[in-house]
Amino acid sequence: xxxxxxxxxxxxxxxxxxxxxxxxxxxxxxxxxxxxxxxxxxxxxxxxxxxxxxxxxxxxxxxxxxxxxxxxxxxxxxxxxxxxxxxxxxxxxxxxxxxxxxxxxxxxxxxxxxxxxxxxxxxxxxxxxxxxxxxxxxxxxxxxxxxxxxxxxxxxxxxxxxxxxxxxxxxxxxxxxxxxxxxxxxxxxxxxxxxxxxxxxxxxxxxxxxxxxxxxx
Ligand SMILES: N[C@@H](CCC(=O)N[C@@H](CS)C(=O)NCC(=O)O)C(=O)O
Numbered sequence: 582x583x584x585x586x587x588x589x590x591x592x593x594x595x596x597x598x599x600x601x602x603x604x605x606x607x608x609x610x611x612x613x614x615x616x617x618x619x620x621x622x623x624x625x626x627x628x629x630x631x632x633x634x635x636x637x638x639x640x641x642x643x644x645x646x647x648x649x650x651x652x653x654x655x656x657x658x659x660x661x662x663x664x665x666x667x668x669x670x671x672x673x674x675x676x677x678x679x680x681x682x683x684x685x686x687x688x689x690x691x692x693x694x695x696x697x698x699x700x701x702x703x704x705x706x707x708x709x710x711x712x713x714x715x716x717x718x719x720x721x722x723x724x725x726x727x728x729x730x731x732x733x734x735x736x737x738x739x740x741x742x743x744x745x746x747x748x749x750x751x752x753x754x755x756x757x758x759x760x761x762x763x764x765x766x767x768x769x770x771x772x773x774x775x776x777x778x779x780x781x782x783x784x785x786x787x788x789x790x791x792x793x794x795x796x797x798x
Pocket of ligand 1: 591594595596597618619623635636637638648649650651798
């Protein structure tokens, strides 16, 4: 642990946004270094020495280096958010953890595939069948989330936890993309609650115009 955390990663990266939201939500002092995308730098030996996969985000907190956005979120919440973003009670933490994991491994793959095939692919190269498949799977996932959110303001209860990081990260682009969205009043209310949070707006609500039609990274 140190006075200031460093995070490497471009603002337009959804995985960087997840980590940035945790930093902002926890009101931690940090310095961000642009990396990846048009900024390059992923193959720099010094960066690879920290993160052998050459992807963003990576954080450094004193001597501690962490990569993989969910690992970053868990590290930050466990270190600086015990009792808030990191529920103290093991059963409550397991509830948050299971949804967090499902958000990333169950929901994100179709969501990100839809974003790539629709937003990051120029119209002439789009595959309508694949778009329909990822859209249908995403709709089913958002409907499942909608059922879970009935009676809950956030994913693991009345206040935000680490469980919200992957879902919140997906929410902004889900509502911004030019797609048909299902009737999900609980998800709508959830997104409204997220938008009330300055930390969320600063870290996640980043226009993605520079990514449109860009398949190079
Ligand atoms: N599973 C990793 C994925 C990391 C990843 O693929 N990051 C993307 C950005 S979202 C990246 O580094 N892309 C290359 C680039 O930005 O140039 C995580 O969650 O951190």
